[in-house]
Amino acid sequence: MTDYVTALITSFRAHGNHSIAKEQSNYMRNQFEFFGLKSQERRLLQREFLKSAALPPKSELKSIITEIWEQPQRELHYVGQEFAKKYSRKLEQSDIEIYEFMVTHKSWWDTVDFIASHLMGTYFKTYPELRKAFVDKWLTSGNMWLQRCAILFQLKYKTEVDTDLLTYTISPLLGSKEFFINKAIGWMLREYSKTNSDWVASYVSKTELAPLSRKEALRLIQ
Numbered sequence: 001m002t003d004y005v006t007a008l009i010t011s012f013r014a015h016g017n018h019s020i021a022k023e024q025s026n027y028m029r030n031q032f033e034f035f036g037l038k039s040q041e042r043r044l045l046q047r048e049f050l051k052s053a054a055l056p057p058k059s060e061l062k063s064i065i066t067e068i069w070e071q072p073q074r075e076l077h078y079v080g081q082e083f084a085k086k087y088s089r090k091l092e093q094s095d096i097e098i099y100e101f102m103v104t105h106k107s108w109w110d111t112v113d114f115i116a117s118h119l120m121g122t123y124f125k126t127y128p129e130l131r132k133a134f135v136d137k138w139l140t141s142g143n144m145w146l147q148r149c150a151i152l153f154q155l156k157y158k159t160e161v162d163t164d165l166l167t168y169t170i171s172p173l174l175g176s177k178e179f180f181i182n183k184a185i186g187w188m189l190r191e192y193s194k195t196n197s198d199w200v201a202s203y204v205s206k207t208e209l210a211p212l213s214r215k216e217a218l219r220l221i222q
Helices: 003-014 018-027 039-050 058-070 074-085 095-104 109-126 128-139 144-152 163-173 179-193 197-205 211-217
Strands: none
Touching (some): 003 039, 003 058, 003 074, 039 074, 058 095, 074 109, 095 109, 095 144, 109 128, 179 197
């Protein structure tokens, strides 16, 4: 294990709280272990590890993310995604493979949504020509979390949202019974309604959305 990850684990473990860890694990349906760090404390501790002077070379990004994701404690995964974001100005085309790995391993909304909107969203602004290919790949993957990413990567695009691509992405997912898919559709539309409420209202009026998606999409309009 790299010195970077070892030091991170040592720091978090020293400040952990067993009773808080149990509560956090219960909240996440006992899918993950926790050190028992509250969000504010974790952010204070991780600050030293995310300073520019502390960051390893970009060439170590993949190996460090892999090491972090191999650990059972969820707080480390939160740091891992923030760690990956630190290299967003040095994006390479192959970095999407790292993001896909993060989404498809130890998967749950608390990491997937950050990866989709912050990491993948930035990536596809840098490589817009790759958007369609990966949307197609993820939609046909059978992986609910990748499908959620296909919807949510434009979450923070505001006026830059590609509505044709968004419509294309949502279309094959209509009729899904998956809560996390229908919630993502509604969330994406609700967020875009802050920028273009007329488009969202029109789209919802002519599209047979799940009740959850429709409710979320129109929350800020009605």
